[in-house]
Amino acid sequence: MKVSTTIKAxxxxxxxxxxxxxxxxxxLVKKTMNYNLAxxxxxxxxxxxxxxxxxxxxxxxxxxxxxIIDDFSYPGPDxxxxxxxxxxxxxxxxxxxxxxxxxxxxxxxxDARGYPYNFLAGVSSQPADTLASKPIDLxxxxxxxFSFYYQxxxxxxxxxxxxxxxxxxxxxxxxxxxxxxxxxGSALTSSDTSFNLVxxxxxxxxxxxxxxxxxxxxxxxxxxxADQWHIxxxxxxxxxNYHDTVFADVAWVYEGxxxxxxYRAMPWRQYTSAEILTSTNNLIRNNDTVVRSLxxxxxxxxxxxxxxxxxxxxxxxxxPFTTNKIYTDCNVSLGxxxxxxxxxxxxxxxxxxxxxxxxxxYYSSNLLGDFIPRNDTLLVVGNFSNYFAYDxxxxxxxxxxxxxxxxxxxxxxxxxxxxxLGALDLYFSPFITNASLYGFYLNxxxxxxxxPGSLIYKSDTVSSPIYEKKGQNVFARYYFKPMLLxxxxxxxxxxxxxxxSLNIGLDLNDNSQNTNFMNLANGSGWQTSTIAGAWMMRxxxxxxxxxxxxxxxxxxxxxxxxxxxxxxxxLYIKSPTFTDKVNxxxxxxxxxxVLEGNFYTSDYIDISGLSEGIYFIRVVxxxxxxxxxxxxxx
Numbered sequence: 001m002k003v004s005t006t007i008k009a010x011x012x013x014x015x016x017x018x019x020x021x022x023x024x025x026x027x028l029v030k031k032t033m034n035y036n037l038a039x040x041x042x043x044x045x046x047x048x049x050x051x052x053x054x055x056x057x058x059x060x061x062x063x064x065x066x067x068i069i070d071d072f073s074y075p076g077p078d079x080x081x082x083x084x085x086x087x088x089x090x091x092x093x094x095x096x097x098x099x100x101x102x103x104x105x106x107x108x109x110x111d112a113r114g115y116p117y118n119f120l121a122g123v124s125s126q127p128a129d130t131l132a133s134k135p136i137d138l139x140x141x142x143x144x145x146f147s148f149y150y151q152x153x154x155x156x157x158x159x160x161x162x163x164x165x166x167x168x169x170x171x172x173x174x175x176x177x178x179x180x181x182x183x184x185g186s187a188l189t190s191s192d193t194s195f196n197l198v199x200x201x202x203x204x205x206x207x208x209x210x211x212x213x214x215x216x217x218x219x220x221x222x223x224x225x226a227d228q229w230h231i232x233x234x235x236x237x238x239x240x241n242y243h244d245t246v247f248a249d250v251a252w253v254y255e256g257x258x259x260x261x262x263y264r265a266m267p268w269r270q271y272t273s274a275e276i277l278t279s280t281n282n283l284i285r286n287n288d289t290v291v292r293s294l295x296x297x298x299x300x301x302x303x304x305x306x307x308x309x310x311x312x313x314x315x316x317x318x319x320p321f322t323t324n325k326i327y328t329d330c331n332v333s334l335g336x337x338x339x340x341x342x343x344x345x346x347x348x349x350x351x352x353x354x355x356x357x358x359x360x361x362y363y364s365s366n367l368l369g370d371f372i373p374r375n376d377t378l379l380v381v382g383n384f385s386n387y388f389a390y391d392x393x394x395x396x397x398x399x400x401x402x403x404x405x406x407x408x409x410x411x412x413x414x415x416x417x418x419x420x421l422g423a424l425d426l427y428f429s430p431f432i433t434n435a436s437l438y439g440f441y442l443n444x445x446x447x448x449x450x451x452p453g454s455l456i457y458k459s460d461t462v463s464s465p466i467y468e469k470k471g472q473n474v475f476a477r478y479y480f481k482p483m484l485l486x487x488x489x490x491x492x493x494x495x496x497x498x499x500x501s502l503n504i505g506l507d508l509n510d511n512s513q514n515t516n517f518m519n520l521a522n523g524s525g526w527q528t529s530t531i532a533g534a535w536m537m538r539x540x541x542x543x544x545x546x547x548x549x550x551x552x553x554x555x556x557x558x559x560x561x562x563x564x565x566x567x568x569x570x571l572y573i574k575s576p577t578f579t580d581k582v583n584x585x586x587x588x589x590x591x592x593x594v595l596e597g598n599f600y601t602s603d604y605i606d607i608s609g610l611s612e613g614i615y616f617i618r619v620v621x622x623x624x625x626x627x628x629x630x631x632x633x634x
Contacts, residue, residue, distance in 0.1 A: 060135040060210055067237025068136060072103040073251070073375040077472055078112075079105060079131060087112045088129040089231075090472055093255045094394035094509050095154040096230045098194045100287060101251030101375040104230040105131060107165065107218035108156070114472040116430055117222035119593040125162045125219045131231070132215035135172070139210045141238035144202040146214065147245070148234045149195035152186055155396040155508045156228035159185025164219045165229045169202070172211030180214075185227065194321070195232055199242055224432045225398075249371035250292050250318060252361070253283040255392060255509065256380035259359060262414075264392050264510060264534075267541040268351040268384040270416045276344035282361055282378060286318040287371075293317050294363045300346060303356035303381055310346040355384045386542045387425065388413040390515060390534040391507035393473055398429040399531055400501030406521040409504065410445060410452050410493030411537045413515075415485055419541045422482045424492050425475040427505035427536035428465035434593035435465045436585060437616045437627055439497035442478055447489035451526040452517055457483060458495070464618070464625070465502055473505065475538065491517060492539040505536035560619055560626035566633045569608035573601060573619060575626060582621040589614050607632055 061068065061083070070083055076091025089105045096104045107129040111117050117128060138144060148167075152159055159165075163185035168177035181198060202208065214236070220227035233247075257280045258264050266275065286292050294316050300309040347357065361378040370376065383389075390411065401407035424442060428435060439462040445452035457480060466476035496502055516529035529535075561574040573584075578601050586595040586607070594615070599605060605617075610632045618627045 060137050061133075062137050063141065063237060067235060068133070069233070069235045069237075069372065070105075071101045071233050071251070071372050071375060072105050072231075073101050073372065074103065076103065083134060085132045085134060086130060089131045092394060092472075094392065094396055094507070095156050095228060096151060096195075096232065097154050097188070098285070099151070099230070099253060100149055100195055100233040100247075101249065101285065101372065102253055102255070102378065103375075104151075104154075104232045105216075106154075106156070107131070107216070107220070107229040107231070109220045109222045109224050109226050110430075110472070112471070113469040114474060115467055115469045116224060119223050119430065119434055119596065121221070121223045124221070125160075125164070125227075126222050128218050128220040128222050128227075130215055130217050133213050135211040135213055136236070137210040138202070138208045138212045138238075141208060143240060144208065144236070144238050145199060145240035145242070145244060146202055146236045147197065147199045149197055149232045150183065151188070151195045151230045151232075152183075153188040153228060154230050157226035157397075158187035159218070159220060159227040159229060161185055162219075163221075163227045166217045166219070167198075167200075168215050168217065169204075169207055170213045170215075171204070171206035172209050173206060177215065195230075197245060199245065201242070202236075221432075225429055226431070246289050247287040247371045249287045249375070250294060250363070250365060251285050251287065251372065251375035252378040253285045256280070256282050256359065256361060256378050258392075258510070259357060259380055259382035262512075262515075263388055263390055265383040265385070265387060265389040265538075267386050267388065267419065268354050269419055269542060270388075270414075271351045271355075271384050272416060273344045273347045273349045276347050277342060278344060279341050280359070280380075281340065284318055284363070286320050289320050291317050291319055292365055294365055296361075296363045298340065298362070299360045300342065301358060301360060303358045303379075310343050312340065351384055354386070357382045357384065387538045387540045389538045390510060390512035391505070391536045391538075392510055392534075394507060394509070395427060395429055395473060395505030395536055396508040397506040397533065398431055398503045399506045399529075399533070399535060400503045401496060401518060401520065402501045403499050404496070404520045404522070405499040406495055406497075407499075408443065408452075408493060408495045408519040408521065408526075409535070409537070410443070410491040410517045410519075410526075411512075411515055411535055411539070412447075412489060412491050412517065413539050414489050415487050418484060418486050420482050420484050421480055421490070421492065421539060421541060423477050423479045423540035424494075425477050425538040425540060426465075426494075427473060427475045428467060429503050429505045430467050431503050433500070433503070434585065434587055435500070435502050436467060437464060437587050437618050438500060438502055439464055440494040440502060441497065442480060443493055443495055444480065444483070445491040445493075447491070450489075451528075452491040452493075452519070457481070462497055463494075464627070466625075473536075475536070477540070490539075493517075493537060506531070507534040507536060508532070510534040560617075560628045562617060562628045562630045566631035567607060568633055569606065570604040571607050571617070571630060572604050573617070575601070575619070578619060578621045578626070580621070582619050584620075585618045586610070587616045587618065589616075 072091045078087040093103050095106050109128050161184050165183050167181040169180050170177045218229050260275050261277050296314050296316050298312045358381040442459040444457035446454045446456050463478050468474040511532045512534040513529040516535045517526050519526045563572050581600050583598045585593055587593050616629050
């Protein structure tokens with residue numbers, strides 16, 4: 001990804017406001033980026049053993065009769081540890097457009113923590129994610145072919161010409177990886193809205209050995225959540241030929257539609273069966289060359305107890321995926337199971353505690369030899385715990401107000417019964433500019449004609465964005481002074497104390513823009529968003545607890561002294577609560593991180609390499625954060 005003047009972004013302007021290149025023009029900014037799938041907490045790493053290979057011997061995989069294959073249709077977010085080394089790539093269902101089957105491996109500029117590899121790197125293209133196979137035994141193999149499908153950008157950010165996706169091979173005696181294939185970056189076009197096939201014969205004797213490996217790498221801007229590539233349907237086997245590109249496989253394509261009419265998740269106290277969606281549709285892809293007749297089934301059920309509320313059984317003929325490689329909207333012949341009715345009366349009328357309700361979609365075929373059985377089942381889960389969510393937990397982009405000092409962002413939520421509002425979960429995405437020193441005030445508004453009305457709460461202290469660095473899409477929790485709210489409509493959000501974007505995660509697979517509100521503080525008043533998507537802002541209700549993976553942060557109230565100030569080369573810090581090793585970030589006046597690391601508070605930070613100017617330092621120790629300003633002189 002390259003940036004020539006300001007920030008690489010697609011800019012969407014609300015109302016009649018015209019965006020200019022000035023940072024002080026008021027606008028709602030949407031920046032394509034890449035963040036990854038996990039609802040509040042990062043899921044446990046998948047250790048599912050593949051059914052497509054025989055048992056391993058001394059960490060070397062035998063290809064067996066079905067070969068080595070990974071369609072990434074398991075939940076993720078990490079790749080299958082029995083086949084792959086490391087967890088830099090993100091296994092997800094949110095980014096791809098029309099993949100071979102549900103789930104892909106996404107390459108971007110973020111490390112396994114969901115944080116840029118180097119926020120200080122600038123926009124030059126550098127090595128980023130790697131997906132390397134474990135050693136494979138090809139010693140007795142003949143006519144070996146390696147194939148995979150790839151797509152640039154998807155719903156994320158397009159890799160540019162200087163970026164690339166690279167495939168490399170290595171034999172057991174090789175000391176370096178050999179370049180096999182690469183593709184320069186490009187924006188998504190209509191001809192590759194479906195994935196592109198690459199077919200490679202493996203004939204080199206040094207590769208046809210016990211211990212062969214392959215790996216994918218991407219070159220990208222490593223200071224941002226950008227430059228995405230998506231890989232699907234990796235397949236290595238003997239006995240293939242160049243035309244072995246047809247797979248007798250019918251697969252789900254996308255994550256299922258929400259169980260709820262208005263949310264992805266809601267508090268159990270607020271649930272009624274009237275909230276259940278009454279119909280749904282999901283997309284199936286036929287990767288074969290012949291029509292597949294399917295027996296389609298679904299169950300609505302309690303996920304925790306496995307008790308079934310209702311069942312459906314039907315049949316559908318699914319045509320092969322069309323040659324133009326573009327899905328139309330719910331075209332039944334192309335695989336859309338259209339308008340399946342859901343009987344909401346079969347669900348509980350109310351809940352007595354936290355619950356997980358869901359729909360299990362699955363099918364069977366009249367043809368034998370289903371190539372990948374695990375992509376035949378799709379489980380859609382509705383989480384009824386203590387929060388409202390419009391998003392599915394994955395941010396394919398980001399959104400924020402720019403040039404709007406005192407600008408406000410808020411999400412609407414409705415209470416069916418009285419409840420206590422205790423916190424707001426926010427997902428801040430790191431995109432080029434480190435916003436961790438930008439400030440905002442937490443707010444709650446009443447309703448006024450379907451828009452935010454009177455301000456009923458404003459926090460006493462300034463909070464700042466937190467990058468959790470615990471994996472992709474991990475929310476930070478910000479606590480309100482608990483308030484009991486009567487049934488009705490409310491809005492939770494913030495007022496920003498700076499005119500730069502705070503970069504809220506934007507889910508592009510769910511559209512709740514009619515519940516996303518912004519106020520540019522220029523007299524235009526509250527408006528609904530004109531950007532499709534769901535803002536990743538989640539009001540937390542009831543007895544707020546601190547679940548694993550969500551930190552409660554003290555809002556910039558810990559005293560931090562920096563000295564000498566001004567300073568030429570050594571910067572010391574002093575705080576009554578920081579007595580051990582701490583993490584720090586130094587940010588310039590433009591919001592760019594210029595120095596970061598960790599050190600013992602008895603030591604000093606070497607700032608001799610910084611240019612003269614004003615800087616901000618932010619220090620984090622556990623859940624305590626503090627910040628201050630200093631001047632660098634020569």
